[in-house]
Amino acid sequence: MAKLGSPGRAIYDLIKLAPRNDLCPLCGVRKVGTLDHYLPRASYSALSVTPLNLIPACSECNRFKHDKRPTREEDQTFNPYVDDVTKSRWLVAVTEEGAPATVRFSVGKPTGWPNSLVARARYHFEVYKLGELYSHHATSEMSGIRRLLRQMHSLQGKIGVQTHLKDCEDSAREHDVNSWKAAMFAALADNEWYCDGGFDVLAF
Numbered sequence: 001m002a003k004l005g006s007p008g009r010a011i012y013d014l015i016k017l018a019p020r021n022d023l024c025p026l027c028g029v030r031k032v033g034t035l036d037h038y039l040p041r042a043s044y045s046a047l048s049v050t051p052l053n054l055i056p057a058c059s060e061c062n063r064f065k066h067d068k069r070p071t072r073e074e075d076q077t078f079n080p081y082v083d084d085v086t087k088s089r090w091l092v093a094v095t096e097e098g099a100p101a102t103v104r105f106s107v108g109k110p111t112g113w114p115n116s117l118v119a120r121a122r123y124h125f126e127v128y129k130l131g132e133l134y135s136h137h138a139t140s141e142m143s144g145i146r147r148l149l150r151q152m153h154s155l156q157g158k159i160g161v162q163t164h165l166k167d168c169e170d171s172a173r174e175h176d177v178n179s180w181k182a183a184m185f186a187a188l189a190d191n192e193w194y195c196d197g198g199f200d201v202l203a204f
């Protein structure tokens, strides 16, 4: 269907262009570059041209999922067309003290969510290797804000750093409740050691 010049190519290209911000809805980080068959073509060939089964995705997410086929309710990744999980905060993180500090991401349990939905969030998180991806981005972001935090700490101490990180969290959260940035800033603001100079501890 997706071959250049084939009859379905125009539909394929239209769906691929649909996301407003051009970011992959499965990881929220990388650029859309392909269409993922939510139910794999290998097992569900009749659905291979059904729009609800075609998810704009980055090529890495597409590759990670490959032809995984759900056999239980819990083994279903989120389908952004039908699963609205954008209102509840399911992505959480904790700061790990060290030289340098790092942030570890995981799946929390939003109030009111049934266990099956939490299990699906975990499955989504694992299939798309989001922990690894978000930690990688967080490490880079934390290096980038070190100088600013140092200045804030020298002027306003731990409370100044905490207030700034909370503001960053609120801003990221307004844009996307489950963005890795919102989870990261929340984790950093919650950690007293980090806010009181831990951000500047590096291995020599």
Ligand SMILES: [Zn+2]
Pocket (backbone or CB within 6 Å): 024, 025, 026, 027, 028, 029, 030, 057, 058, 059, 060, 061, 062
């Ligand atoms: Zn992706």
